Amino acid sequence: MLDRLVDKVLGLPAAVVPKPVVTRDLVIPMPDGARLLADRYRPPGTEPLPVVLVRSPYGRRGAMGLLFGAVFARRGFQVVVQSVRGTFGSGGEFRAFRQEKEDGLATAAWLRQQPWCDGRLAMAGASYLGHTQWAVAPYLDPPLEAMCLGVTGSEFTTAFYPGGVLALDNMLSWSATIGRQEERFAAVPNPVQTKRTRAAMSHLPLRHADVAAIGKPVPFLEDVTTHAESPESWAETDHSGGLDALTTPTSMVTGWYDLFLARQLRDFKALQAAGTRTRLTVGPWKHGEPASFRPMVADQASWLAAHLLDDRVQLRRPPVRIFLQRADRWLDFEQWPPAESEPRFLHLRAAGGLADERPGEATPDVFTYDPADPTPTVGGPMLTGEAKQHDNRAVEARSDVLVYTGMPLERDLDVIGEVSATVHVRTSTGHADVFVRLCDVDAKGVSLNVTDGVLRLPTGDGIATAEVALDPTAYRFRRGHRLRVQVSGGAFPRFARNHGNGQPTADAVAAVPTRFEVFHDPEHPSGISLAVFG
Structure with missing residues (x-):
């Protein structure tokens, strides 16, 4: 009864296996002597089958066992859900992200030696469970049959330090x-x-x-x-270098407010450019949002069925499916970003304006960022707290936030693709960050965040050109609404405050206020670049 209820909630077709056989606490030895534990789910029978490997730091029972063990096994797959090193009974010390390549490869080798495995392996999962896939796939020979990558990326360092900020x-x-x-x-x-x-x-x-x-x-x-000041120390956890040679078919699901969105879209572009079979789904979700579970599990089940059970029906859809926010509709494309999107640059103007026309002569706008009273976070791609879209008016009223607003739109404007900003700025301390946010302002003045980005400026006292990458988006700005760009010195506690004195992030205590000058004149045309669709 519970199994049927779970399948119904997830929108999955009827199970082909009424009751999988479960073997608990398999012991999988590692080369250094550590013993990792796993649970095995399989359809009844004794014949060798391919294995879907799921490697998790969050345990192998509960939600992990339910979503990736029992649900997949009822679809006819043999699944092994393993607790990674140092978690939930597995031996050794858990060193997040740094141990998954060696342990993953050793696990794959052990599985292929078992009489109940036919030698074929696939992997599935989301978030850290996606990292464990990337830690194996570029190095495994023979390669994986399929990868199912939910809300993840081939490297996590850019999510640890977006724009160089913790x-x-x-x-x-x-x-x-x-x-x-x-x-x-x-x-x-x-x-x-x-x-x-x-x-x-x-x-x-x-x-x-x-x-x-x-x-x-x-x-x-x-x-x-x-x-935080030496991200290169994470080089061993960066698996993006093998993208152009990867042959494993991949399916990806993410959300417009997911912290790994930008990396996952870069992965998709690289795989598609290399000719690897891959598909992408992007919905209106944040990381771990319950509404994303149903499409994600269904996507992974169908991808596994196509590549392990030869059920090719779900391969007929276009490779890119995205949700256009505020239009409440799904769109299909052949590539990301869509070939139909064209760049449009909106200039920051005097008196808080935002327009296509290049700026005339104007004095720089000025604000002071005080680490003792840092500019606060409102919404965005957060794991906890107030994620996604929220009203930004209270933050925009602060003296440490510059606001540039366009005229009411005469028609709907669809922005689908990559977004970036160019801000010419000079600071008093030479130690500062620039935070840029694009907002949607309705007729009542409610200002909702759409996408944003941050950048740590290079140390120095001259005018710096900050090229800030905002997260990609697919968003409809309605007729009568206005586009707004915020510029500030941070968004705390989403990003660690910049103390203005060059002290290391981990140890900084003292703080120095930083005065910003933001230039927008003919020699310094600051603004935002949008990918306009249609």
Whole structure:
């Protein structure tokens, strides 16, 4: 009864296996002697079958076993759900992201030696479970039969440090989760703990924010804060270098407010350019949003069926399917970004204007960013807190935020593709970040964030040209609405504050206010570049 209910909620077709056989706590040895535990789900019978491998740091029972074990096994797949090193009974120490290549390859070799495996392997999963796929796929010989990549990327460093700035909210939220996940009742919502974690985002120095949040150190937070100024230390976890040679068919699902969106779209473009069979679905979701589970699981089940069970029906759809926000419709394309989208540059103008026309002579706009009272976060691609779209008017009223607004639109404007900003800026300290956000302003003045980006400026005292990459989007600005661009010195606690003195992110305590000058004149044409569709 429960199985049928789960299948119905997920919108899956009727199961072909009424009751899979489950073998708990398989012991899979690693070359260094560590023993990792896994659960195996299979259809009844003794013949060798391909294996769908799912490697997770979040446990192999509960939601992981349900979504990727039992559900897939009822569709006729043999599934092995493994707890990665140092988690939920598996031996060794959990060092997030840094151990998955060696352990994943050793697991794949062990599986292929088992009499119940026919030698064919595929992988599935989302988020960190997608990272464990990328840690194996470019290096495995023979290659995987298929990859199912939900809300993930071939490297995570650009999500740790977007634009060179520590993504504090997401990093501390995840650290607090993995630091407590094996405690009793950790899965039960705990408002007190949530409040404590959010308060810890203001703790200084940041290297000890984990203790402030959950009362004990979390090695990942130490790692990610300590290396904020040296992201190259994560090179071993970057698997993007093998994209052009990857032959494994891949299917990707992500959301417009997912923290890995930009990386996943770059992965898709690279695979498509290399001729690899790949498809992409982008919906109106944030990371881990329950509304995304149904399309994601259905996508992965159909991709596995196509490449392991020779059910090719679902391969007939176009390779790109995206949701156009505020139009409430899905669109299909042959590539990302769509070939029909054309660039359009809107200039920042005097008196807070935003227009196609190049600016005339104008004095720079000025504001001061104070790390002691940092510009706050409102919405965006967040793991916790107020994610997605929210009213930005309170933030836009602050003296440390510049606002540039266009005229009411005479017709609907669809922006589908990549978005970037060019901001010419000079700072008083030579140590600063630039945050740029695109908003949709309705007739009542409500300003909703659409996409944004941040960049750490190079150290110096001259005029810097900040090329800020905003997240890609697909969004309809309605007739009568106005486009608005915000420019500020940060968005806290989503991004760690810049202390204005060059101190390392992990250890900075003292703070120096920074005066910004934003130029928008004929020699310094600041503005935003949009991909306009149609």
